[in-house]
Amino acid sequence: MISFKRTISPFLFSSLLLTACMDNADTATATNDSTSKTGTSLLPDKKGFEQTVMGKPAHLFVVKNKSGVEAAFTNYGARWVSMIVPDKNGKPTDVIVGFDNVEGFVNSLEPFFGATIGRYGNRIKGGKITVAGKTYNLDVNNGPNTLHGGKSGFHNVMWTGEQVNDSTVAFSYTSPDGEMGFPGTLQAKVTYTLAADNAMKIAYEATTDKLTVCNLTNHAYFNLNGSGSGTINNHVLQINADEYTPVDSTLIPFGKMAGVAGTPFDFTSPTAIGARVMDSTNTQLRYGKGYDHNYVLRKSVTNGTTSVANATGDVSGITMNVFTIEPGLQFYGGNFMQSKNSIKGGKKDDFRTAFCLETQHYPDSPNQPSYPSTLLEPGKKYETHSMYQFSVKK
16 A cells, blocks of 8 residues: 555645635634423424524424434525434434524534535635626635635525425525626525435525526535534545545645545545544544545446445444435535534534535536536526435444
8 A cells, every 4th residue: 555645746735734614704703502402302492593584584494204313404594404313223313513503503603514505516716707708706705715605605695495394395595696796696496305214315406597607515514423422533434436626725626637546535445534634543633634625426326326425423323325416525524623613512513523525516617617517507407416315334
């Protein structure tokens, strides 16, 4: 096995030191007032979400299946708030890291917990795109770049929520022409459906009245041992990708693909998340801070029915399989969680206590002609879906 120091190039090394998930904008310190639970459910109390946000009412929506699995969402950012699944001993476990009330999400120093991301997931270089020969200046909210649609992207707006039935909730939002600098009025919809096999399907739709770009995703933070349970370094992860997109010092891709073989980016076989970036005690960093990179998924698995990635909690035995028709997967290992937010149950969002697997098109695709296009034309419908299925490792 070739050592990390001999195989990784300088720009790969520098990319390990950086993050694609943190917003540089200053926000208020997070709060998290504890709320009582009703019955034996681990779901947050709905009263903590019955607040007025941006002049509109916020709510908590709950779905469930016949197996007793439950999930919760809020219309602030069309967020995935909780997912309660049984562990290997049958103990109900909330695997979504976030807050007990809407105030926590609004005031969080990390604004993306569980949110629907748009209009464009991930980064856009220099906050500029050119569409139909015209250059548009977007909201720059992360160094020189636009991240996750801008400061007031889809994560920071109030959606209209609809409880479709016991297992389905839908959210819709109209983004006006010019919002965060993007062209066209975009009608967006995201639908969450909890299946009988404990899979959460997320379906996205959008239409526009002007040529624009669109790249929607979900930014759930997972800890399969349970929210607030500690490190995810010992979670075992597999990603069906032979390449990823290397980035510059501001996390913008160079437009090239790089092979993962022989590098710390190789998760083609099940590997502990912290195995190649932490020492044997899981207390000291090795080489870089960790993972925050877009993986180029094998085309053979992006059919919506084949797992593109899976992760297993080392303590709980809970396994999560990810399915998608998207070409990319952003893997973020919680490198820049800094214990600054009080999350569910009064816990802190400590360093690397959650991870994200965001299905998406590649970062900066509007400025990278070789990447799959993210253009959306008037009269056409943007449609994509992903699924997170939970089970217990036998």
